[in-house]
Amino acid sequence: MRIVLNGDCVETGDACTVETLLQQLGISRERVAVELNADIVPKGNYEKQLLSDGDKIEIVHFVGGG
């Protein structure tokens, strides 16, 4: 299936959760926040939150800023 990840279309396997997506990307869950179709996914839900075809995912973190 295809999802829109941080603005880019990407292919993922079926039955992909937020947790598996982060693992595939090599991103530590500790210092990021994830939005699924403009709603926050609480960290406690990463394992059970399944992604669907066409979902829009945003993964953000802190960068330098004023």
Added chain:
Amino acid sequence: MTQTEDKLIIGGREFTSRLMVGTGKYASFEQTARALEVSGAEIITVAVRRVNLDRSKESLLDYIDLKKYTLLPNTAGCYTADDAVRTCRLAREVGMSDFVKLEVLGDEKTLFPDNEELLKAAKILVAEGFTVLPYCSDDVIVCKKLEDLGCAAVMPLGAPIGSGLGIRNPYNIRIILENVTVPVIVDAGVGSASDAAIAMELGCAGVLMNTAIAGAQDPIAMAEAMKLAVIAGRLSFKAGRIPRKLYANASSPLDGMIG
């Protein structure tokens, strides 16, 4: 009064340093970390951005001792209340702080705040339990409205962001200081150490800056200058300056002059 007795309290948390520092525009993460260390700042701002999926996973936070600092995520780049609120919710979900530096910009050229959208966002965020520190115009009416909404501080600009023009309207800052009870922190506009000292001598609770340090030829030296200027300005304010007089008033006694 010693520095340690003169605490800054924001959102129920105590801070010793009254200098808040941004983490953008440095040459490297090492330089950022060193400047923060030398500045003595306890509150540091960060921005919320998409994780870069292509490049190195190296992050600013890998270079910073997170136990030493209170992170103050900002909503830089947001032009609507909705975008700012969304950014704050993401920032809180990252999980390090419920402090947010709320900025809702009105215009790319001036980066002046859109106060209407700012008030709208502040109301929502306070209701959701955020500790809101809003970047706002140096306008006492807006500051009072932000205080009434429950913001933990108000952060009027001294001059446009990154301009280095200093405190352009010290009288407006004084009026704000006389009319709000939450901490007043000058955010944006400081260019040099004397600007920071002026803000503190006016009676501000603190100063927040980024470009003045990061953009200096020697950011580490400027970080130290800003630290000292904020301390000096605060002490000068607490000490109570002499009144300004137009004519001289001799410091040495007139009696006992040699004939």
